[in-house]
Amino acid sequence: MYSFDMTSEQKMLVDTVRRYAEKNLRAVHREAEESKHVPEKVVQTGWELGLLPGFIDAQYGGYGEYSALTSALYLEEMAWGDLGVTLHLLTPNLFAIPIAQFGSDKQKEQYLSLFCNDSFPRATAAMIEPVVQFDPAELQTTAVKEGDNFVINGKKTYVPLARQAELFLVYAQESGTTQAYIVPADTQGVKVGKRIKLMGVQALEMYEVEFENVVVPKGNRLGGLKGIRIQKLLTLSRITLAALAVGVARAAYEYALAYAKERVAFGEPIAHRQSIAFMLANMRIEIEGTRLMVWEAAYKFDTGEDAAKAAYLAKNYADKMVLDVTDGAVQVLGGHGYIREHPVELWLRNGRGFVTLDGAVVA
């Protein structure tokens, strides 16, 4: 059937994450953005929610199984709190989720337990490259098999928390397909470069990383001989990012709505005018429509149906929607929306990032 009610477990989880987002993420969002630093305490409290272990099988130390839908539900709440801090918190997922999805039994055994401990794991992934027309399916970084090893060469950027990472998952082109390789940070030839500066999500530390003749044993190829299916990874990434986009959009919409009811002009709240009220109505419609597309894609992923198209449609739709909505929120606030005292300008900057991050975030 078509049903739109969360399970009671999902409701509880979403409630918990919403409270966390409100008390922690929303509370620090401006300070984190301006100082370009995520407070340690927020990371620790966030990690203690146990969201990632909830997606890892008990045999590896977790207590649940992966659900793209459950993930989408709470990602919306986290992004509603703050996108930059959320992406920091999700960085271990970029390593762990692909391992759980594609990893060989041996790889799962070796790595997944690292994500079921009390401390925030130091693992990340390197996907995006500093080129125009970047395409995760046609990477410039290469992995070449030499004997029992792979040799990786290439430049990556947008690698979150690379400076403190102990493990990288590096995406590279191997004979025309995209594959992933587990690369310990201390491997010779791994060079973490400068921190990059972006238009938004400035709380998140992201780096350039160069891989120069980096040699890893063939056992470090994700999924062993089977490898990975990049389109499946992209599907997950699209669901993740679209869910986050819904959260950012909802934050902006709610803020603009509350503002429009309070802000008085010409003797009455500006929300009394159709020109403002209709903008808000359309924001609501678009957010809801996008959310349902995300849920549908996630549902299909979880039930093993082909979710690629649904996720692609949802992500593309969300990319536009989040820009329209966050831009609309700035517009509703007028001059005040342009001032950094209000968060809407930050949400607009963050909203712009989704189209760029395709493939780089999986959670």
Place this chain on the structure above:
Amino acid sequence: MAIEFKTPEVIEKQLRNVQIVAEHAMRPDSRRLDDNEHERPWRYINMMLPQMQELERANIAAAKARAAKKKEAAMAVKSNGHHGGVAVLDAPPPAEEAVSEPKESIANMTLVHMIEMLSWGDAGIYLCIPGGALGGAAIQAVGTPEQIERFLTRYTEGPPKWGAMAMTEPQAGSDTGNIQTTATFDPATNEWVLNGQKIFCTNGKLALEESDGMVVVWATVDKKAGRAGMKPFVVEAGTPGVIVAKVEEKLGIRASDTATIIFDNARIPADNILGDPEVQSGPGNKGFKGAMKTFDSTRPIVAASAIGIGRAAFEFTRDTLAKEGVKMEYGKPRWKLSAVQADLLEMEAQLRAAWLLTLKATALLDARQENKLESSMAKAKAGRAVTMITQKAVELLGPLGYSTEFLVEKWMRDAKINDIYEGTGQINTLIVAREILGYTRNELK
């Protein structure tokens, strides 16, 4: 409960049958009926008649049972008001009247799927479906067992007959509270006397002149009482003083008749009024609110119809372009898509967003939950999205799109009505705005 996106097998099965109707009794006649505006889609009507009569029999039996129960209970608790139940194929009972209905009904979910497919076939022809339609639904929802028997039995037997609803007037469109048609009670003959003019009545001519049907007419029994004075009356075919003055010539959905009806001292029996004849204002004013409430169940239906047209246009455009070598490539970064591919992607995503909003509004309706916000969101979105999609389809197909050799230009004309009737895009956006802001109609005009 859990979140789920799966078309039930039973609906899938019915859809396959409806698709056969769409392909064999609608598409082949689309162009001809668009060219010959007031010709009837007999192939479709005859094909649908047996199953519609069967459906009406089931609906009437259920409505009678509900009405009888309600009558029993009416002494104790006054029923919670009129519900026009203005569904087009199959009227679902509203929450408070759903005495014996199972909780997990899929009546509306089935309906929106069928209508999406029929409209994929042809949105104008679809509207000529025989049966009580909007009028029948209103009677099923609020009629007494006697009224249900007297007015609706005709739809279960014999030649095809139609029903209709007459609300809009020349000076009362979106502003339904402003209707001027009057109903005056004449105690001497125990009759209501109707005077006024109704326009844009879908199937009005079919119901009153071309079959032994009936129309549910909204009229005021007390102009001073405003909305509280508005009541629905059943006017049967053959009533003296009822004149079908005109059938509109339209931009699209030309197969559907859109009638102007004049009531010139039209006399109808006293018990042709639906619901309580007393004028009540405030919370007791069930008449007008009942009429507005019906939109919560009809807006998803109109949205579904819009989406059916949109899907037809999208699929035709996609397939035609694919034959020319322009294939959609799902999965590529957007900056690697051609402009035409990007347009196709946008069309498909818009269609999906609108459809999912429609399904959510419908699921709430089936679950007997409040869906005013959701049904207006779905309708506003679908009307707008499908207007864009069909216009884009004409554009992308170039000279073929604009040509009457294909149906795309017709679909663009057909689609537009969905952004207008059952509440214009603006009215539905206004409803959404009031709902999210918690504003009354005085705070947000």
